[in-house]
Amino acid sequence: MAQARWLDDDEQATWRSFLLASKLLMDQVERDLKKESGLSFAYYDVLSRLSEAPGKSMRMADLAVACVFDRSRLSHTIDRLARDGWVRRQESSTDARGQLAVLTPEGMKEVRRAAKLHVERVRELMFDRLSAEQQKQLREIGEVLVTGIADEAALRRMGWPMD
Amino acid sequence: MAQARWLDDDEQATWRSFLLASKLLMDQVERDLKKESGLSFAYYDVLSRLSEAPGKSMRMADLAVACVFDRSRLSHTIDRLARDGWVRRQESSTDARGQLAVLTPEGMKEVRRAAKLHVERVRELMFDRLSAEQQKQLREIGEVLVTGIADEAALRRMGWPMD
DNA sequence: GACGATATGTTGAAATTTCAGCGCATCCTT
């Protein structure tokens, strides 16, 4: 029973392959994004969520869930984005605890500029290399893993497509 | 041509699914590892590579490549691991620039303890949820992405299985 | 063997992330 739950060679290779692929891919994407637009992926992620949200704004807590940040990290991150003028805070009208992060017009321009380069890069690194079949497989695998980890409430807040 | 390289809906969903799955998975794995063993994944990764290496030691540069750290990050990380007594430094006998990171017996015990919990968790989060078919697919997808990003020299240094 | 080009590992400071805990608001039960 000691070894019962160990990983066999195939599993080991699968895990390593997944791990390395995501590390290398994100590393490369980060590096390029930063070099070409000055934004880290974390900043880009926040701005890009806001840019898609109705009113170009989101509750802090929802934004944190969507970006998979804890609340503290998001708070600090919004501080910096606000200092740079890409985002501003606004009080929620319905919940006195609530703060809204709102994308400024300058922030919107910034994301757009970055998005162009970013998407290009993702395409080169991922989609140009995987067959249509593999893309479908990857999507399904991702969905299985995601729904296995996040509960329904979290998925909803992330804007995950519920069937 | 402006939109020629944009992502369509399927691609967008695939990318998001991959991104979210790896974030959530690593997040969860990190959190559990830390809670149960006190080690961050970065520390665990370093120690675990060393534990598998011949002589339980590696050149700093090779270890950095294997962990996908830059040299500076590895240097600081080894500082901390050395302070905790899990690792010690040793000069290379063949290259006067070289430093070897060597796993101490205490470090070895530490990884072993952590590995047990870690592997258990990876199994629950990943392998218990994916079919054999999906595991095979994921492995191949990972390999395609990895070889698309890292050059042959880097792969070799990572200990990547070359055919 | 001298030369510049490249590789190795470290350092210190700056930027970012993590961690523990706070104050306040809303929710839920009674």
Add this chain to the structure above:
DNA sequence: AAGGATGCGCTGAAATTTCAACATATCGTC
């Protein structure tokens, strides 16, 4: 409507990671 439980967002300090630069060593070539 009082009470506690929970949710929200923020803060400051500690830990970690990033960044630019350095000193030294090896490599390749002439």
